[in-house]
Amino acid sequence: MIMGFLVLGAAVLAGATSPDKATQLSEAMATDACAEGTCALHALQQNITALPANSTKQKEPASAGKQQELEDEDFIDPEGDLLGGENFAAVKVAAGWSQGGDKVWGSGRGIEDVNGGNVGYYNNGMDAAHARCGGSHCALIVNPPGHRSINQFHIHFVSYAGYGSNLKHKLEKRVCGKSGWRSGGLPCHGKAIFVSGWPNVFSVAMGGGGMRHASVIAWPSSCGHKGTIIELAYGCSIEHQIRGDYNPAYR
Missing domain, CATH: 1.10.8 (Helicase, Ruva Protein; domain 3)
Structure with a gap:
């Protein structure tokens, strides 16, 4: 046997x-x-x-941190030093939007990608920025093509300084209690409008006559906390003036 x-x-x-x-x-x-x-x-x-062992290896599942990193790469530039030179952990704040530093990051290159078919997505991004800075001391800013350091859609949420305070005061005198878009004497041949409450910012901005090459700036809690001023500034960025850290040597 x-x-x-x-x-x-x-x-x-x-x-x-x-x-x-x-x-x-x-x-x-x-x-x-x-x-x-x-x-x-x-x-x-x-x-x-002495027979060779089975050499087939099972792939180890990605760690939670790595999985988050892979997911965030869809929405945030993988070169972390391009995001304003800040070191931060990206935090998802809305569907398709993440916060990094004092910015909210989304899909697309910039304001030129906003259209009637996707404006709802970008309104959601502005809502996420507003949730992080929605008081009367805040400005929410998107810079136009040629006036930003990276071509990935991002919204700055900042507490304004002296220039920003003066500009908001000028805007309020121009639009509070009035309807429609108002222009004349505003930065970069721009225009502004007052809307009660907190609106769909990019939907309103699209009604300003074209914004593909404009800075879009939302000023929440304006006109005695009654609503929002939406400003368009064409072919320029006034973000750093509003922040209060403008340096012409870097412009």
């Missing part, structure tokens, strides 16, 4: 070992000097332990 098992084992191993090895096993069984073929059985066992 042992010999029958050994013959079967040798046949199986013939496909898993080299031809020379299989021949040696057969000869060992034929000339076995041990009782009932135990030497050949030992040789068979030794050869089984």
Whole structure:
């Protein structure tokens, strides 16, 4: 019975070992000097332990941190130093939007990508920025093409300084209690409108006569906290003036 098992084992191993090895096993069984073929059985066992192990490796699942990083790469530039030079952990704040530093980041290159078919998505991004800075001291800013450091849609939410305070005061005198878009004497040949409450900012801005090359600035809690001023400034950025850190050497 042992010999029958050994013959079967040798046949199986013939496909898993080299031809020379299989021949040696057969000869060992034929000339076995041990009782009932135990030497050949030992040789068979030794050869089984020498068979190569299964080299197939299961991929380890991505860690939670790595998975978050992969998901965020859809919405945030992978070169972290391009995001204003800040070191931060991206935090998702809305569907398709993440916060990094004092900015909310989304899909698309910039304001030129906003159209009637996707404006709802960008309104949601402005809502996310407003949730982080929605008081009367805040300005929410999108810079136009040619006046931004990275072509990935981002909305700055900032507390304005002296220039911003003066500009908001001028805007309020121009639009509070009035309807429609108002222009004249505003930065970069721009215009502004007052809307009660907190509106869909980009939907309103689209009604200003074109914004593909404009800065879009939302001033929440304006006109005695009654609503929002939306400002368009064409072909320029006044973000750093509003922030209070403007340096002409870098412009």
